[in-house]
Amino acid sequence: MILREMLIEDLDQVMEIEEDLFHVPWTREGYFTFLTKENTMFLAVEEKGRILAYCGLLMVLDEGDVTNVAVRRDRQKEGIGNFLMESMIRLAEEQGVTVIHLEVRQSNDTAIRLYERLGFVRDGIRRNYYEKPVEDAILMTRRSGI
Numbered sequence: 001m002i003l004r005e006m007l008i009e010d011l012d013q014v015m016e017i018e019e020d021l022f023h024v025p026w027t028r029e030g031y032f033t034f035l036t037k038e039n040t041m042f043l044a045v046e047e048k049g050r051i052l053a054y055c056g057l058l059m060v061l062d063e064g065d066v067t068n069v070a071v072r073r074d075r076q077k078e079g080i081g082n083f084l085m086e087s088m089i090r091l092a093e094e095q096g097v098t099v100i101h102l103e104v105r106q107s108n109d110t111a112i113r114l115y116e117r118l119g120f121v122r123d124g125i126r127r128n129y130y131e132k133p134v135e136d137a138i139l140m141t142r143r144s145g146i
C-alpha cells in the first residue's frame with residue numbers, strides 16, 4: 001500500500017468510488033480543475049494499481065480546507081482513512097499549514113470520530129448545508145501544536 005499524489009490518470013477509479021459513496025458526487029471536471037490548481041493537495045492510497053482511498057485539501061497561506069475524504073467501501077474500517085488523513089495533515093504542516101477546516105454531515109459518526117481522533121474539534125454548524133438528504137454540516141477545525 002503506498003501513498004502518493006492523485007493523478008489525472010486515477011480519475012476513472014476515483015469517479016467509481018466517488019459515485020458509489022456520495023449521493024452528490026464531485027464530477028470528473030471538478031476533480032480535474034482541482035488537480036491542476038497550484039494550492040491544492042490531492043493524495044491517493046494505492047495497492048497494486050488499485051486506488052483504495054483519496055483525499056483533497058485546498059490551501060490558502062497557513063490555512064487548509066478539506067475538500068474530499070473517501071475510502072473504497074470494501075476497504076473501510078482497516079485504518080486507511082486514519083493513515084490518509086494523518087499523512088495529509090503532516091504534509092500540509094510541512095508546507096506551513098497550521099489550521100485545517102472541514103465540514104461533515106451531522107449523521108456521519110464514523111467520519112466525525114476519525115476527525116476527533118486526529119485532533120479536530122467541532123466549532124460550528126451550517127444549517128441545511130447538504131442535499132439528498134438535506135442535513136446540517138458540522139464544522140470542525142484542527143490547529144497544529146495544540
Ligand SMILES: CC(C)(COP(=O)(O)OP(=O)(O)OC[C@H]1O[C@@H](n2cnc3c(N)ncnc32)[C@H](O)[C@@H]1OP(=O)(O)O)[C@@H](O)C(=O)NCCC(=O)NCCS
Nearest residue numbers: 021069070071076077078079080081082103104110111113
Ligand atoms: C469516513 C471514512 C473516510 C473513514 O475511513 P476508514 O478507512 O473506514 O477509517 P478508519 O478505518 O481509520 O476508522 C474507521 C473505524 O474503523 C476502526 N478500525 C480501524 N482499523 C481497524 C481494524 N484493523 N480492525 C477493526 N476496526 C478498525 C476504527 O477504530 C474506526 O472505528 P470507529 O468508527 O468505531 O471510530 C470512510 O468510512 C468513508 O469513505 N466513508 C464514506 C465517505 C465519507 O463519509 N467521507 C467523509 C466525508 S466528510
